[in-house]
Amino acid sequence: MLIMNPAETVRLVTDSGVVGIVRSDSAERAVELARQIWAAGVPAVEVALTTPNGLDAIAELAADVPSGCLLGAGTVLDAATARSAVSAGARLLVTPTLAEDVIETAGRYGAATVIGTATPTEMLRAQTLGADLVKVFPASQWTPKTLSDVLQALPQLRCVPTGGVSAADAADWIGAGAVAVGIGSALTKGPDPAAAVAALLSAVRSAR
Numbered sequence: 001m002l003i004m005n006p007a008e009t010v011r012l013v014t015d016s017g018v019v020g021i022v023r024s025d026s027a028e029r030a031v032e033l034a035r036q037i038w039a040a041g042v043p044a045v046e047v048a049l050t051t052p053n054g055l056d057a058i059a060e061l062a063a064d065v066p067s068g069c070l071l072g073a074g075t076v077l078d079a080a081t082a083r084s085a086v087s088a089g090a091r092l093l094v095t096p097t098l099a100e101d102v103i104e105t106a107g108r109y110g111a112a113t114v115i116g117t118a119t120p121t122e123m124l125r126a127q128t129l130g131a132d133l134v135k136v137f138p139a140s141q142w143t144p145k146t147l148s149d150v151l152q153a154l155p156q157l158r159c160v161p162t163g164g165v166s167a168a169d170a171a172d173w174i175g176a177g178a179v180a181v182g183i184g185s186a187l188t189k190g191p192d193p194a195a196a197v198a199a200l201l202s203a204v205r206s207a208r
Contacts, residue, residue: 004070009091009112010132010158012070013044014179017204018170019094019114019160021074021184023048027057034061037187038069040197046072046094046182049081055088062089072114079105086111094182096137098122103130114160114182120150123157133158133179140164144176151177167200171207 004012013019020037022045024030034045034057047057058073065071072092073085079101082093086109093106096116106113107130115131117123118141123134136142139161151157161173162182170181181204190196 003110004091005110006106006112006132009070012068013092013112013114013133013160014158016043016201017174017180017208018042018044018187018201019072019092019162019180019182020045020187021048021162021182022046022051022057023074023184024051027051027053027060030054030057031060033188034071036193037197038066040187040194041201042187042197043068044070044072044092044180046074046092047090048074049077049085050075055084058085058088058090065089076102078102082106082111083109094135096135098126100129114162120154123150123159124154127157133160135159135182136161136178138163139173139181144169144172144178147173147178148176167196167203170200171203174204174207 020042022030022033030051037045073090074094076093076095082102082105092112094114112132114133114135115126116135116137126134158179160180165181167186173181
């Protein structure tokens with residue numbers, strides 16, 4: 001497995017503009033969905049640890065991450081879980097809240113972070129504490145225009161709206177200044193996920 005440093009991890013996420021989120025009812029299904037998202041063309045995938053035995057899924061996937069792809073852990077709540085996720089093979093730690101101890105643990109073990117925030121104050125604090133990217137969560141409580149307004153005052157923020165972002169409006173978030181978006185089940189719906197993902201990635205690129 002190729003080990004990326006945090007800067008390389010962040011570059012991969014921002015270059016593609018999409019983080020694929022896997023949240024499933026079993027580790028086996030999570031592994032299947034992660035591989036499907038990678039194969040469809042999204043290089044950055046996180047497995048949510050709300051998935052039963054999610055760390056086992058990460059460990060299985062980490063043994064065979066495709067070249068140029070990235071494996072992360074989502075719903076990381078604390079330092080202990082962060083360390084376990086890194087030990088299992090995750091190189092990106094994603095939280096739903098401003099978990100300061102996750103930022104610290106990620107820095108200690110060389111993983112990158114996407115730290116959950118709900119307000120401009122939390123966003124700035126997370127990045128000041130060392131978060132590589134800030135997760136705007138839930139994005140369903142925001143609009144692209146709201147994010148654009150915040151970024152006019154705080155242009156240094158590197159935001160990843162997640163939670164309620166769809167393939168249809170992903171480009172709007174990128175156009176508003178987000179560096180990437182987090183999208184879940186929409187990436188694997190339909191008979192031809194690869195075609196849907198290709199359209200999504202093309203829309204994201206054109207919005208920049």
